[in-house]
Amino acid sequence: MAEAITDVQRGFEAALPELVAALGPEHVLTDFFHRAIRTTNASPMGLHLWEKLLPDVVVRPGSTAEVAEVVRIANRHKVPIVARGGGAGLADGATPLKRGIVVDIKRMHAVLEIDEENQTVTVQPGINMQELNKILRPLNLWYPDDPASYPVNAVGGRIGSGGWSLLGAGYGHVPDLVLSMEVVLPTGDVIRVGNGGARKIHKSSTGYRLKDLFLGHQGTLGICTEATLDLAPRPEAELPIFFATESYADSHRIIGALGRSGLRTIAGIFMFDQHKVEFLRRDDEAWIPLPSWVKSAAATILYGTRAEVEAARDVVFEIGGSLGGKYMGTEICEGDWASRHDRYHLAYHGRANGQIKLMSWSCEDAAINYSALPKVTREWHRIAADLVAKHPEHFDDWGMFTYTNGPFRAWGDYLTEIDIGVNELEMTEEIWRDWVQAKVDIARISVRAGGSVSAAHGGQREGEVDVSCYEELAEGQFDLMKSIKRMLDPNNIMNPGKYNLDEAYPGGES
Numbered sequence: 001m002a003e004a005i006t007d008v009q010r011g012f013e014a015a016l017p018e019l020v021a022a023l024g025p026e027h028v029l030t031d032f033f034h035r036a037i038r039t040t041n042a043s044p045m046g047l048h049l050w051e052k053l054l055p056d057v058v059v060r061p062g063s064t065a066e067v068a069e070v071v072r073i074a075n076r077h078k079v080p081i082v083a084r085g086g087g088a089g090l091a092d093g094a095t096p097l098k099r100g101i102v103v104d105i106k107r108m109h110a111v112l113e114i115d116e117e118n119q120t121v122t123v124q125p126g127i128n129m130q131e132l133n134k135i136l137r138p139l140n141l142w143y144p145d146d147p148a149s150y151p152v153n154a155v156g157g158r159i160g161s162g163g164w165s166l167l168g169a170g171y172g173h174v175p176d177l178v179l180s181m182e183v184v185l186p187t188g189d190v191i192r193v194g195n196g197g198a199r200k201i202h203k204s205s206t207g208y209r210l211k212d213l214f215l216g217h218q219g220t221l222g223i224c225t226e227a228t229l230d231l232a233p234r235p236e237a238e239l240p241i242f243f244a245t246e247s248y249a250d251s252h253r254i255i256g257a258l259g260r261s262g263l264r265t266i267a268g269i270f271m272f273d274q275h276k277v278e279f280l281r282r283d284d285e286a287w288i289p290l291p292s293w294v295k296s297a298a299a300t301i302l303y304g305t306r307a308e309v310e311a312a313r314d315v316v317f318e319i320g321g322s323l324g325g326k327y328m329g330t331e332i333c334e335g336d337w338a339s340r341h342d343r344y345h346l347a348y349h350g351r352a353n354g355q356i357k358l359m360s361w362s363c364e365d366a367a368i369n370y371s372a373l374p375k376v377t378r379e380w381h382r383i384a385a386d387l388v389a390k391h392p393e394h395f396d397d398w399g400m401f402t403y404t405n406g407p408f409r410a411w412g413d414y415l416t417e418i419d420i421g422v423n424e425l426e427m428t429e430e431i432w433r434d435w436v437q438a439k440v441d442i443a444r445i446s447v448r449a450g451g452s453v454s455a456a457h458g459g460q461r462e463g464e465v466d467v468s469c470y471e472e473l474a475e476g477q478f479d480l481m482k483s484i485k486r487m488l489d490p491n492n493i494m495n496p497g498k499y500n501l502d503e504a505y506p507g508g509e510s
């Protein structure tokens, strides 16, 4: 082990002057501050772990050629290299587990082409969706990738994580919205992947589906340096409709019926469970207090022409009202939908024995079939309750959201998240072990219910990664992943340590 660290260190020392020569000293950052702010991502990481994850250097390339040169240098000297966009991932993807070089892609944020006739845009990976949509708005065009983290993600990070959008049931998720990409492979070669070899085509039957390989790989197979994205016309009307209910069971029936309605204007269907309603009532400034009989909520968001949305509204009211839902009124519906990108600024909102405690947010985000939702919800809360009972100063159950998960369809399976407050500041290794075990248990329940460990973020954080690789992907997929990784990245330089892929190499940890 000590030998391996020495080798990486030696490689880094040889690589550093070459990086400076390739990018110029102003884009090669070695000072502590710049490395420290790019050490972890938005998911909790106990302070006791921070120091060993600090990268050796941060580079800020400005072009595909510069990214390719940085990768070639890393490959030549066998130094780990980790791509980083907004750093708001929740799967520890941008966290350099083996230190080395962090490639901050945000300098590459140009819009390269807007094709109004074919409704596509070609961008560099560092642009974020909010900025992109500001540019597209005067053209009445829209890039409809809408995660809760919308203002802070880079398009490249969305691609690296294979992102999920709140509007996916209407407009598709990131893998559906990316038509083609330029990728720098771990050897420094530059390729283009798309539907077939094309740039702006939505469906092709030519060749393998290689594009999918480079969506959601968490920076382990290459660095995206350019992407061509699908655009939608700006919808004429938007209508959020929220129903308050007396029970989880009522909300569950409403979301199922809304999905089965087949309404094409539905872009998403959501549900808040009782713990979530209690949490919002307790601690969310944007939440307008509701009567105590309200125990849960079911909601949908409609987009389309004015005529389509008005017709769909009547159907939605009929379904919600007939199944025990009480319409929450325009103010709450519009307010809550408008705050969907802000809802997670929750620091200080942990409670330990009734007292406010600084905690950060952890999100477990499985994909679960509709029929399994009640059971998974009960079992996850039981795990959270055991954890909170054991460590009341360190964890807090912030409840669950459930959202439609299928692209272009509002039924079938749901992104199901449990939000847990984690006291990172007072974390110890012993308590961290209990936390990791709780995440293993949560992930295992998802897989045993026929679901997936992660619908949006990537199932590769400590603990859950073993369930992903050895249980969810047990039927040959994990073995194939290792073969692909070894073939594309012979020296294991691209984000090593992720998805247990070190096992693909001789001497790799198990």
Ligand SMILES: Cc1cc2nc3c(=O)[nH]c(=O)nc-3n(C[C@H](O)[C@H](O)[C@H](O)COP(=O)(O)OP(=O)(O)OC[C@H]3O[C@@H](n4cnc5c(N)ncnc54)[C@H](O)[C@@H]3O)c2cc1C
Residues within 6 Å of the ligand: 041, 042, 082, 083, 084, 085, 086, 087, 088, 089, 090, 092, 093, 094, 105, 125, 146, 147, 148, 149, 152, 153, 154, 155, 156, 157, 158, 159, 160, 161, 162, 163, 164, 165, 166, 217, 218, 219, 222, 223, 224, 225, 344, 456, 457, 495
């Ligand atoms: C408040 C909050 C709400 C969230 N809500 C959602 C949500 O609704 N839906 C959702 O999907 N996610 C959500 N997330 C998670 C997160 O924002 C997404 O995973 C997002 O896609 C990460 O983008 P980023 O630019 O921040 O990427 P980063 O965190 O920087 O990186 C993510 C991964 O992509 C890799 N990567 C970065 N750039 C590139 C590149 N150019 N080429 C190849 N790989 C690259 C990184 O190495 C890493 O593995 C949320 C996060 C927060 C904090």
